[in-house]
Amino acid sequence: MRSPVAATQIRRFLALLALMAVVELITGPPGSAEEPTIGITRSFSEPTSFFGLFVTPRFVLFFAFTVIIYLVASLWRSQSTSIVAIWNTTTAQPRAFTQRRAVRLSTRGGLLVIAIVLPLIVTDPFWQSSLVEQIAVYILLALGLNVVTGFAGLLDLGYVAFYAIGAYATAWVTGALPLAPPFGIHMDPFFAIPIAIVLAMVAGVILGAPTLRLRGDYLAIVTLGFGEIIALFANNLNTITGGATGTNEIPHFTFHVGPVNYRWGLGPVPYYYLALGFVVIFIVAFSLLEHSRVGRAWTAIREDEVAAESVGINPLKYKVMAFAIGAASAGFAGVMTAAQTNFVSPATFTLVFSINILVLVIFGGMGSIAGVILGAVLVQTFQMFIIHTPPAGFQPQDLYIYLGAILVAMMIFRPAGLLPSRRRRRELTMAEVGKSTAGEILIGEQS
Amino acid sequence: MSGIFQFLSAHFHILHITFWPLLVGGIANGFIYSLIAIGYTMVYGVLRLINFAHSEIFMAGGFASYFLLHALIGHSTPSTGGSILFMALGMLSGGLCGMLVAVILERVAYRPLRRRNAPKLAYLISAIGASYFMFNLAGKEFGRYNLSMAQPFVNHSLFTIFGAPVQMYYIVIVAISAAMLFLLDRIVATTKLGRGIRAVAQDAETASLMGVNIDQTIVVTFMLGGFFGGLAGFLFGMSSGVVYTMGFTPALKAFTAAVLGGIGNVRGAMIGGLLLGIVESFSIAFVNGAFIDVVAFAILVLVLLVRPTGILGEQLGRSA
Amino acid sequence: MSIDKIFDVDRVTLRFGGVVSLNDVTLHQQRGEILAIIGPNGAGKTSLFNSLTGVYQPQEGSVTFCAQPGESFDVIGKKAHRVAKAGVARTFQASRMFSALTTFENIKIGAESHRGIGAVGAMLRGPGTRRDERKSDGKTIELLRFVGLEGQANTISSSLSYGDRRRLEIARALATEPQVLLLDEPAAGTNPSEKLALADLIRKVRDVMGVSILLIEHDMKLVMSLAERLYVLNFGSVIAEGTPDEIRANEAVISAYLGTTAEDA
Ligand SMILES: Nc1ncnc2c1ncn2[C@@H]1O[C@H](COP(=O)(O)OP(=O)(O)OP(=O)(O)O)[C@@H](O)[C@H]1O
Numbered sequence A: 001m002r003s004p005v006a007a008t009q010i011r012r013f014l015a016l017l018a019l020m021a022v023v024e025l026i027t028g029p030p031g032s033a034e035e036p037t038i039g040i041t042r043s044f045s046e047p048t049s050f051f052g053l054f055v056t057p058r059f060v061l062f063f064a065f066t067v068i069i070y071l072v073a074s075l076w077r078s079q080s081t082s083i084v085a086i087w088n089t090t091t092a093q094p095r096a097f098t099q100r101r102a103v104r105l106s107t108r109g110g111l112l113v114i115a116i117v118l119p120l121i122v123t124d125p126f127w128q129s130s131l132v133e134q135i136a137v138y139i140l141l142a143l144g145l146n147v148v149t150g151f152a153g154l155l156d157l158g159y160v161a162f163y164a165i166g167a168y169a170t171a172w173v174t175g176a177l178p179l180a181p182p183f184g185i186h187m188d189p190f191f192a193i194p195i196a197i198v199l200a201m202v203a204g205v206i207l208g209a210p211t212l213r214l215r216g217d218y219l220a221i222v223t224l225g226f227g228e229i230i231a232l233f234a235n236n237l238n239t240i241t242g243g244a245t246g247t248n249e250i251p252h253f254t255f256h257v258g259p260v261n262y263r264w265g266l267g268p269v270p271y272y273y274l275a276l277g278f279v280v281i282f283i284v285a286f287s288l289l290e291h292s293r294v295g296r297a298w299t300a301i302r303e304d305e306v307a308a309e310s311v312g313i314n315p316l317k318y319k320v321m322a323f324a325i326g327a328a329s330a331g332f333a334g335v336m337t338a339a340q341t342n343f344v345s346p347a348t349f350t351l352v353f354s355i356n357i358l359v360l361v362i363f364g365g366m367g368s369i370a371g372v373i374l375g376a377v378l379v380q381t382f383q384m385f386i387i388h389t390p391p392a393g394f395q396p397q398d399l400y401i402y403l404g405a406i407l408v409a410m411m412i413f414r415p416a417g418l419l420p421s422r423r424r425r426r427e428l429t430m431a432e433v434g435k436s437t438a439g440e441i442l443i444g445e446q447s
Numbered sequence B: 001m002s003g004i005f006q007f008l009s010a011h012f013h014i015l016h017i018t019f020w021p022l023l024v025g026g027i028a029n030g031f032i033y034s035l036i037a038i039g040y041t042m043v044y045g046v047l048r049l050i051n052f053a054h055s056e057i058f059m060a061g062g063f064a065s066y067f068l069l070h071a072l073i074g075h076s077t078p079s080t081g082g083s084i085l086f087m088a089l090g091m092l093s094g095g096l097c098g099m100l101v102a103v104i105l106e107r108v109a110y111r112p113l114r115r116r117n118a119p120k121l122a123y124l125i126s127a128i129g130a131s132y133f134m135f136n137l138a139g140k141e142f143g144r145y146n147l148s149m150a151q152p153f154v155n156h157s158l159f160t161i162f163g164a165p166v167q168m169y170y171i172v173i174v175a176i177s178a179a180m181l182f183l184l185d186r187i188v189a190t191t192k193l194g195r196g197i198r199a200v201a202q203d204a205e206t207a208s209l210m211g212v213n214i215d216q217t218i219v220v221t222f223m224l225g226g227f228f229g230g231l232a233g234f235l236f237g238m239s240s241g242v243v244y245t246m247g248f249t250p251a252l253k254a255f256t257a258a259v260l261g262g263i264g265n266v267r268g269a270m271i272g273g274l275l276l277g278i279v280e281s282f283s284i285a286f287v288n289g290a291f292i293d294v295v296a297f298a299i300l301v302l303v304l305l306v307r308p309t310g311i312l313g314e315q316l317g318r319s320a
Numbered sequence C: 001m002s003i004d005k006i007f008d009v010d011r012v013t014l015r016f017g018g019v020v021s022l023n024d025v026t027l028h029q030q031r032g033e034i035l036a037i038i039g040p041n042g043a044g045k046t047s048l049f050n051s052l053t054g055v056y057q058p059q060e061g062s063v064t065f066c067a068q069p070g071e072s073f074d075v076i077g078k079k080a081h082r083v084a085k086a087g088v089a090r091t092f093q094a095s096r097m098f099s100a101l102t103t104f105e106n107i108k109i110g111a112e113s114h115r116g117i118g119a120v121g122a123m124l125r126g127p128g129t130r131r132d133e134r135k136s137d138g139k140t141i142e143l144l145r146f147v148g149l150e151g152q153a154n155t156i157s158s159s160l161s162y163g164d165r166r167r168l169e170i171a172r173a174l175a176t177e178p179q180v181l182l183l184d185e186p187a188a189g190t191n192p193s194e195k196l197a198l199a200d201l202i203r204k205v206r207d208v209m210g211v212s213i214l215l216i217e218h219d220m221k222l223v224m225s226l227a228e229r230l231y232v233l234n235f236g237s238v239i240a241e242g243t244p245d246e247i248r249a250n251e252a253v254i255s256a257y258l259g260t261t262a263e264d265a
């Protein structure tokens, strides 16, 4: 007879073992149809030497890790209350300190200064261009999707479509597409900014107005389809978009006012400052929005649409607005990328991209502006790091496995994200303490 | 005006000469959509949410049967008795693997959220993450190229309808799917299990008060849906091969089929699948091949906007 | 003599598949009246409220709302938010707050909801936006005092007591500046002393703010002391109408619904 305690412990151990097997699999060398289990049984190129002493297959190592983690976790479980208590008392003062307004403001100032001097510290060309292409642009995108998913609670899986519209609009306006630019004038990418934003917003409204009255899960599928279709059109409308090859003739930003003439494109640093400026503008605008009547209305709709309607809020209008604003910042990000890389092609605009942005938002914290920025910085840096110095046998697509795992893990363990917004944290923890009859669990009438 | 007429008549001409082949192909595809759609619609019934990771159940079923048949058949050509045996094994391996993946999925991606009474958005995100994780993991482990399945039988045209040859493959799909769907319909309609599922779908709270074990019913629902999804993966893989991304498009279409028939409604999913298969097949005559997948999507959007309850209707929840 | 009706419900029928929730219901409410709807569980009371507020769309009949004497607004066919903007506010049987927000924010959402959207204004935060904010803040504080929640302004609404939640819902509804307030079982789940306070509050809403009250309530004592007139619903149909005394004496009502409670009321 096993005691229930022992049974729980065995279950926990087995669950951990399964988890570690998955970790082993996803960090292992790639398999093939002939040898699908290489990830479990083999190491990358040669047998792993354990402290140089004897040769062990990877699964032995992982089994050892499992045992160690299990023991540490058991220890933690038995001691956690006291450790947490000690942690709370020791950090109480510093935490209270960080809550002060002056401290918060100076933290922000400090971060901005760091952002400004960053290109002087990071001098490696790979990382400098990553700062612009992979981090700054992704911050813009995450900020925009955060309006849609974080503020308004709408899952948009076709967010890439608006980014594509922004990028193609830039190509069009600057005369880089087979389709003639408006009035036949080849404009500077700066002029593409308002045009791209307006086009993206219009697309957002056209997609949103009919579909945003749908339930949340239907909306997710419809937006997913929309993203795919935009890519399909970009791929196949050769005479308009240049088809699968796209175009690489988009000019850089230039600036001519009076005697000042400046052309971006001499290395990534000027683009970095341009992007940084816009990131700051977007942060300020979206923070104001969050704490305005509009932000409160979004919260109301997200939490209880019926109640929101009962006080006269038109949910559809606010949802369309969130969509349009999110689309605008994606459109803008599209302009940045197109002008900086001089290049658009449909290969960029895939579901992978939308999911990537979603991961940034979820990982950092839905509805939290600071959170999504942190999420974008961490997740993108991680990805660039792996791409820059890949382990043996690593394929870039393997990153997607990690992205998927992040989504699931966050939803299970920390749904409000790394740096949660105060409102979201309350919402997501409220459900835990709230009474949970079967019906409520099943129906979960939240969206 | 005459241009339009010429356009239409040209297309109808294509339709005229290819009507029967298109119909046969459409029906076979439609049955596969129906099998997948079952999973969407049943899970929707008990959880009130779309199982976004269902596509990966389909994919898993495809791979399981691929590996089994590859090991058993290799490059040989089975005898008649062997064909039947291998078909049965293929179905079983696909279905059981789909079942297993569905159960794991429910355990890992859904149940913790259900315990916490999480908002719907959390379920969606978790399911999308799980789907993304699974198919990319499959890509890593099994290679990112299409693998053609060892054939349990030799595909040839069996007979002709109005001159259109009907392939063995189609007959097999139609026969198996129809039998399985009939079986499912009986299970849901007559067994205790089916009553439990229907009770939970109707009103979970009351069902639990009346002694239905909700957790167990949900798992069983996932198992049934998973079995059919995995089975569909095998049938699809037989002709189209298996690859890690194979779930995406068929699942999107099956979802459309489920909505078309009336989500939450098992018979609706069957009818929706067939209808979608046929409509899509005929649309080949009118739509540029590159845009063929847009047809199903357009149908989805249209149904959602015009009649979100589908053909047979879904059960609507209370709102205030 | 033509009476000044604020609500005029004419032959409304509402069905859900085979279930008839409201069957040929005709009733009206006078301006300034405290009117109650009573009836056993499942009688269709909440369905009636939902039909009056645009949440449900009845298949037959008409619902006319007159915000001011002489004006008229057809409720059926309108979305719930439009009905709310027209001047109909409500609370819900199972209270529905924005539970992650504070009491103050909850009410403020009601107070600012009838303004235009103004995303651009919000992002620029011009003087107009700031003036609006101050106005909404002022009104919110006023309402917090009115319902007696001033001490709870910064409490997260989900941690309020049952009685306070009801008050919060009433304040949020009043913040929309309605002409009529629909209360769906406001005393459910509250203790006797909270009930008394609630009754006082409801009377105050009518007397001080001049808002007509339409009330669903199971607590007979409360309803008989508050209401000036009642309708009794049973199986979706109106089976009686009258003053509390008339209803207490009505045979049909006693047999259909009140039973023994009629005596102690
Ligand atoms: N959305 C809906 N779908 C199906 N049936 C409904 C719906 N709303 C109400 N009904 C049905 O209408 C009838 C009246 O319900 P309603 O909630 O209006 O009763 P009630 O008088 O408010 O009861 P209670 O005192 O329990 O609140 C019930 O039979 C109910 O099942």
Ligand SMILES: [Mg+2]
Residues within 6 Å of the ligand: C045, C046, C047, C093
């Ligand atoms: Mg009711």
